[in-house]
Amino acid sequence: MEESYCSDCKSVTAVINDHSTGDTICSDCGLVLETIDETSEWRTFLDQSNHNDPHRVGDKSNLLLSNNGLTTFIFIPPSSKSLRRFNLKDPDKGLIEAFKAIEAMCERLGLVSTIKDLANEIYKKMEDAKSSKGRNKNAMFAACLYIACEKLKNPRRMKEICWAANDLKKKILGRAITEIKKFLDKSMDDGKARSAGDFLKRFCSLLGMSNKAVEAAQQAYGKTQAAVVKTAEPVIDIRRAPISVVASIIYMIAQLSGDRKHIQDVADATGVKPATIKKCYEEIYPFASRLVPAWYANEEDLKKLWRP
Template sequence: MGDAFCSDCKKHTEVVFDHSAGDTVCSECGLVLESHSIDETSEWRTFANESGDNDPVRVGGPTNPLLTDGGLSTVIAKPNGASGEFLSSSLGRWQNRGSNPDRGLIMAFKTIATMSERLGLVATIKDRANEIYKKVEDQKSSRGRNQDALLAACLYIACRQEDKPRTVKEICSVANGATKKEIGRAKEYIVKHLGLEAGQSVEMGTIHAGDFMRRFCSNLGMSNHTVKAATEAVKTSEQFDIRRSPISIAAAVIYIITQLSDDKKLLRDISLATGVAEGTIRNSYKDLYPHVSKIIPAWYANKEDLKNLCSP
C-alpha cells in the first residue's frame, strides 16, 4: 500500500495494511506502525451550486438490504434559505415519528456501528453482526432479553466468524453496561436458536492463541523483538496438548517471553492487558513450563536463559 518510516528498521520500508484488524504493519520486521485505523471507503462527491442555491445532488446513503426498503425512505423537508441547509417540516416530523417499520433495526445497527468503531473493527465485521442480529430479530423470540447484551453477542460472533476474534472482556468494554455473563448467555441463545432455524450448528470459527498475540503485545508496549518471539512461541505451542483456552495460552506465553527479556512485565499488568485472571495465567504457565525448551525460539533464549525461569 506504500511505504513509511519504521522506528525499528530505522528506515522507510514497505508497509502492509491489515484490513481486518485495522493495522498498518512494516513488511520487513512486522512492527505495527499504526493500529485501529478507520477503514475509509470512497464516498459520493457532491458539488454545490455557485449561485448559492441548494446542492442539486440527488444521491443519498448506500442501500441496506437488511431493511424493508433498502434504507431509502423518503424524508420530507423544506429548504432553509440559500445556504443549502434543510429543516424538517411539521409533516416530515410526523412522518418520521415511529412510522418506519425498521426503526428498531436502524437503532440496533447504529449501536453495533458505535461498538465496532470503538473496538477499531472494519465494516465487514460490523455488517456480519448486523446480519446476525437481523436473523435473531426475524424470529421474534428475543423480546424481553437484554438488548445491549444481545447486540454485543452478535458482534462477538461476527468477530469469530470473520477470523478476527475479540475476547468477551473486550466486547464487554463497549457493551453499554452489559456484563460478561449476560453477553455469554446471549451468545448461547443466538447460537442455539439460529442453529435450530438452519437445522445445523452455527459456524463460530476456530480461535487460535496467535489471533490475540499482536494486540495483547501492543497493549503492553512490548518491543518488536519480543513480539516476534512471542508470536513464534505461541504458534509452536499449538503442537502440544495444552488444554487451556487460546487466550490463556497467549497470556502465559507473553509472561514467559517477558521474563526472559530485560523488559519484564508484572503478572498484574499482563492480566490487565489480556483480560485473563492472574491465577489462570499461573496455571497455564505451569502447563507450558515442561515444553519451554521447544516452544521458545532458540534465537531468543538459550538453555542457560531458560534455567532462569521460575519453576511453577
C-alpha cells in the first residue's frame, strides 16, 4: 500500500487511491489528501436529431502536447464552417494523429507503453525541428517505433514493423530510419549540455509522477544549471554527471509528492545506480530550499525529505 504525509495525522500514513473518483484518502482519519484524476474521461450525450455517436472521450494528460493535452474537442456539424475553422487552429492535431498511429502499431505488435512513449518523444523532436515536413508520415511513425524498440533493447525486425504499419514497403522504412538516426545523432551533438534535462520528462512519466511534480522537477534542475553559471547567493557547485543530478532531483521531488517513490524506483527509470543517486542527493540536499519551487513545497514540507 502507498504512503503519504497526512496534515491531520501529522505523520506519514498508508493511503487508499480511489481511481473511480481520483481521490487519495488517508486510511487512518479519512482525509482526502489529493483529488486528481488524469485518466481519460468518458461522457455520453444525447443526440437524437442526427444519430451521431453520443460518446465523447478526452485522452489522459500527455506531457508532449501543449497544455499537457488537456484540451476540449468540439464535435463539428457538417454545416458549421465557423467551428470547422476554429478546430483547424489546434496546434496538436498532427501530433495527436501521429501518437494514435504509433499506438495502433504498438497494439498490433504487443509492445509495452515505454516503447510507445519513446517513439512519441522521437517523433515530437522531429516535428519540433520541422524535420518531418514533406515526408511519408506513415514511414516516419514506423521508423520512430523501430528506433524506440532498438534503444530500449526490444528490437523488432523491419518486416514486423512494416506489417504493423499497414504493409509499408521495407525500402521506404529503411530510408526513414536512416534519416531519423542522422537527425538524432546531430541533435545530440548540438545539445549535449541539455540532453539530461530533455530526458527528465520521460523519466518522470515512467514513474507516473503528476504534471505538477514534473514541472517542479524541471524548475529545480534548471536552477542547478543556472546557479553554476552565476548567482548572487553561494554557488550550488554539484560536480556530478547531469544525468545523476536529474535522478537525484527527481528523487527529491518524489519524496514531496503524494506518490512517494523509493530510490530503487528512480534508479530503474533513469538507469542511474542507487548508490550514485544517494551520493548526488547528499550534495544537493543542503540546497533543497533554493531548488524546490516555493509553490510546490514550503519549509515545513521540506522537513519530510530524507536527511543524509
